[in-house]
Structures are given as structure tokens and as C-alpha cells.
Amino acid sequence: SGGDDVFIVARWDIAIEMAKKIREDFKEFTCENPAFSLSGGISIVDSGFPVMKAAEYSAGEETLAKQHSCGGLSKNSISFMSVPLNWDKEFPFVEQLKDEILCLVKSGELPKSFISKLMIHYENAGVENHRITNYKTYWMMTYDFERMKSRSKYENVKGLIERCLKNICAKQNFEITTDYHPIELWVIAARWAELEYRAKNN
Numbered sequence: 001s002g003g004d005d006v007f008i009v010a011r012w013d014i015a016i017e018m019a020k021k022i023r024e025d026f027k028e029f030t031c032e033n034p035a036f037s038l039s040g041g042i043s044i045v046d047s048g049f050p051v052m053k054a055a056e057y058s059a060g061e062e063t064l065a066k067q068h069s070c071g072g073l074s075k076n077s078i079s080f081m082s083v084p085l086n087w088d089k090e091f092p093f094v095e096q097l098k099d100e101i102l103c104l105v106k107s108g109e110l111p112k113s114f115i116s117k118l119m120i121h122y123e124n125a126g127v128e129n130h131r132i133t134n135y136k137t138y139w140m141m142t143y144d145f146e147r148m149k150s151r152s153k154y155e156n157v158k159g160l161i162e163r164c165l166k167n168i169c170a171k172q173n174f175e176i177t178t179d180y181h182p183i184e185l186w187v188i189a190a191r192w193a194e195l196e197y198r199a200k201n202n
Contacts, residue, residue, distance in 0.1 A: 041064060041065050043057035044081065077091075086177075105193065118187060122183055142165055146165070
């Protein structure tokens, strides 16, 4: 650490929980004064990766967080997997969605292919400046996920897929303050869920 900076080496999921705890404690210390905020970055690397290089990657993530703005407000963000998220607006949405996807995948109710299909559609979407430029993505996603929904016998899975399509294809039921396109936040949630699933099943 130096000045007001802190560098922590930890398992990636614990690092996220620690960042949340540090931020919560800081809010309490400052009496939740909005004039004060914390931004941070987490790099996720293999266990044998050089610490100094990982620190450089973390610094890059921290820069993304400090440069991030949401609803006209800058900083106050956490960045990992190269996606900065505002602590108050974007992070809670992504974390809750991650938990929901992970729970359904772990139970066997939601096919793991939901995550891979979502990532493929995102890669093909050609997102630029938080907008989908490949408009075929909308009908391809609709066709793909409607088939998955029709094959499922679980109402909570059907509801998740329906919400995914409404969020991404029509921006319905998507009422958080963000410049991101819904597909960007769904993908980071899915990637996070996949990381947790792999970590707990290896």
C-alpha cells in the first residue's frame, strides 16, 4: 500500500468479497457521504502468474474503474474482467443476476449452454459504444433462446430466459442507470457465474 492505495493478493472470489467489505466499511466510516467513494480493480490470473505483472493488470483495471461514469457520476466503481461497474447502480444488478444464473446452473435446471450461447451472441453482436451493430443478433438470440425456453420444464428458467430476451432485444424491464447495453451486463454476469461454477466444481 502507499498513500490511499491498497494492493491485496487473494483468491479471485475472495478478492471481490473483500472489495465489497472494504467499500461498506469505508461508507460507514464516512457516514455515507457521497463526496467520498472508493474505486478498485481486480485482475484474475493463474496461481503461478508473476505477482508484479498481476499488479500491473490490477492497476489497469483500477484505471478503468476511475475513468468509469454512470448516470453522469464518475469513479465509485469496481472493475474486473475489463468491465468497470458502478458500485451503486451496475454492480448490484450484475451480482444478483450472476447469483441467479449460478443457482440455476448448479441445480441442473438451466443448461450450461445458456452461458456459452449468450457469449457467442455477444461476440457476434458487434457491440460498439454500448450499441449492437449486428442487428441479426436480435432475431438469432430470440430464435435460439425461445427454443431453449420451450424445452425447459422449469418456470424459473423460462422466466430468466424471457427476462434476458426482453432486456436485450427490447430493453424492457431494464430500469437501472447505465450506459451499457443490457447484453454487456448479462454477459459479465454469465462469465462471473461460469468462473464460480468452475471454481467450485474443480
